Amino acid sequence: MTNCVNRSLFYCSALLLTALQVNAQTEKVNDLYQQTSEVNNVMVQYNADNGNLVRFYTVENSPERRARLLEVNKSYQAKLQALNFDNLNTGTKVDYVLFDRKLKEEQYQLQLEEKDYNAVKKWFPFADSIYALEKRRRRGLLLDPSQVADQFNTAYKTVQDLQKKFAKENAIAMEQGKRAEGIIKGLRSALKSTFEFYNGYDPMFTWWVPQPYKKLDSVLAVYSDSIKVKEKSITPQKDDGSGIFGNPIGASELQRRLQLEMIAYTPDELVAIANKEFAWCDQEMLKASREMGFGDNWKQALEKVKTMYVKPGEQPAAMLALYNESVEFIKSHDLITIPPLAEETWRMRMMTPKEQLINPFFTGGEEFSISYPTNSMSQDEKLMSMRGNNPHFSRATVHHELFAGHSLQEFSTNRYKTYRHFETPFWIEGWALYWEMLLWDQGFAKKPEDRIGMLFWRMHRCARIIFSLNYHTGKWTPQQCIDFLVDRVGHERANAEGEVRRSFVGSYDPLYQIAYMIGGLQIMSLKRELVDSGKMTFKQFHDAFIQQNMMPIEMERAILENKPPAKDFTTSWKFYNF
Structure with missing residues (x-):
């Protein structure tokens, strides 16, 4: 009887010890991901103060507005410097580094505005x-x-x-x-x-x-x-017949912006990454082409897939079917938490013909915008839109735009660490592109037609790196970029023109188009470090990642791996294995 009691006590003690260890580990994880305080408070105050000033001094480019914004910027740089950096936890150190970066970039832009203003004020x-x-x-x-x-x-x-x-x-x-x-x-x-x-x-x-x-x-x-x-x-790029006039920023400014985005590669190295990823796509495209009976003529196989579009009026239903399939796939593989309210409240709209001139493909977020022909388009325009938005192409991008891509991003950034809006396309588009890569690896592309559709988009993201960097370094004209998309990726010409116009004439940052693939590769590298190593499950990794809110991926890595950045942090992460 005594031995039974002793065994029971020993068993209970062991359970208690295990429970305490689990709780301690949970607390450690919670400490790592907790809302920060010191820097958080300064950022909240700055955003409120800056908001007041912007709403009061509404005349953009006026000396009065610029001087006042510079004044408040410098005052908050001083407040940030007054904090004891060494006593901060990892998440707070990340916020410190990122807020310092934000203030310095805003100061740089205001000083650049002043320089430009002084140069033209005689007018x-x-x-x-x-x-x-x-x-x-x-x-x-x-x-x-x-x-x-x-x-x-x-x-x-x-x-x-x-x-x-x-x-x-x-x-x-x-x-x-x-x-x-x-x-x-x-x-x-x-x-x-x-x-x-x-x-x-x-x-x-x-x-x-x-x-x-x-x-x-x-x-x-x-x-x-x-x-x-x-x-x-x-304009450095003369009219080459495309009618597209952009503003190439040059190699020096490209490198400055890459450092700002915490990308430790030169433009030439990024083009090399794109070419290596392109080579992988080429191999996979040939495999799918052979399965479809077209041998090594992958463009002919691609042409076949383009003809598999749905009839006018049926695109919304086709996209809903793809959405249901992708969400079921994500849930069955237990990849990430999808809150019921997020599922409930996303919705569709149809893009106008004017919008489709800039973006010939659908966009996403809480509102899913569908690009498909309208009655006012010409016959050629209708066919190109239908061919470019066929269900097999869309297979790669429905989960990019909805779950677990942009729609879930919006839902999370509105709820978790809302003070931490260090907006960057490498986080925004990289996350959505990562899900295209991940679902490919998990076997979401069932048929060769599906694989060709998904590969088309991955090739497109490789091409974006190559054509945008060549354009901004003055090597290519807009027409060369259009021809590259048509010849190398297989775009419809009107869609290629819309893509290039969107890249160089719209309001996109010059690095925006490279951010898809490069951001996705960064997250894929982080996934290998944390999930493939067994340190986290897919769901733990994805939930933790998206709930940190927007920031450069290298800073996500610092938080998730508990690697505090230095106060004078400089980007150094070589995430790609050549």
Whole structure:
């Protein structure tokens, strides 16, 4: 009996010890991923202060706004430096490094704005008087309407004279031209703000000002257009027939931005990575082509897959079927937690024909935008859209756009560590592309047609690295980029044109298009370190990763592997195995 009691006590003690060890381990993990405090508080205060200033000093490019933003920026750099970095935990050190990086980049951009402004302010000798009016308007001070009318009329005549002088200029630097356009946009917004505040409320203002205001606003719009013409005349890439005018930023600025994004590779090394990934795609594409009976003519196999589009009106149902299949696959493999509310609240919309000129494929997030022909498109446009959005191509990208890609990203970033919005395309697009790679590895592509569809998109992401870096280093023109997408990847020409236009004319960062594949490869490398090694399950890794919120992947690695960054951190992670 005693021995039984002793055995029971020993057994209970062992259970208790195990429970304590599990709890201790859980607490350790929770400590690692916990919401931070010291830097968190400073960031929250900065975002609130900066928000107040941006909402008050609304006239972009104005000296008053720039000076005030620089002032608050420097004050928060001092607050950050006052913290004891050595006493911070890993997550807080990451926040420190990233917030310091954010402040310094904002300071750099404001100083660059000031440099550009000083270079072009001779074109706007009337600007200070307009800024002064908006300053008085903010507090609702009385104005002398007749003086305002005279001021606007004088400015109008000045702009007319400036345009005549400007017409004699041979060319202007792209950076200065863009800044001048921004200054005019700010001046017009200040004029509009003043006009709309007093007009109709102040009888004498309403009598004196409307006509001079309309003339001045109109001539400023024409002035801005004339500046655009001068920019085009010296764009590093001449019109090559594509009609696409971008702004190649050059090798030096590319390297600066890569360092900012914590990518420890040169542009040439990134092109080498893309070419190696391309070679893998080529091999897999040949395998699928042979299975389909086309031998080594993979373009013919690709052409066959393009013809397997659904009828007009049936695309939403086809995409829903793919969504259901991919979510079931993710759940059956226990890859990540998908909250029921996230599943409940995503929704569809149809892209307009105008939107499809910039983005010929669907986009995602909480709102899933479907790109497919409308009745207003030409016959050729309709066919190219249908062919480029066939179900086998879409097989790679439905989970990219919905779960566990962009839709789950949005859901998580709105709920976890919401102060930590260090936005970067390497995290945003890298995560979504990683899921294309992962589901390929897990066997989601069942038939050779499915594999060709998924490979098309992976080849496309390789091509994005090559054509965007060659463009921004001045080696390729937009037309060469279009031809590359058609010849090397198999794009429909209209879709290739839309892709290149989106890359260089839209609001995308110059590094955005390389971020898909490079970010995905970073996360894949981190997956090998943590999941393939047995340290974490897929679900533990994916849940932990997405709940850290947006940041460079190297900083995710520091948190998940508990490797605190140095205060003077410099990127060094070589994540790719050549």
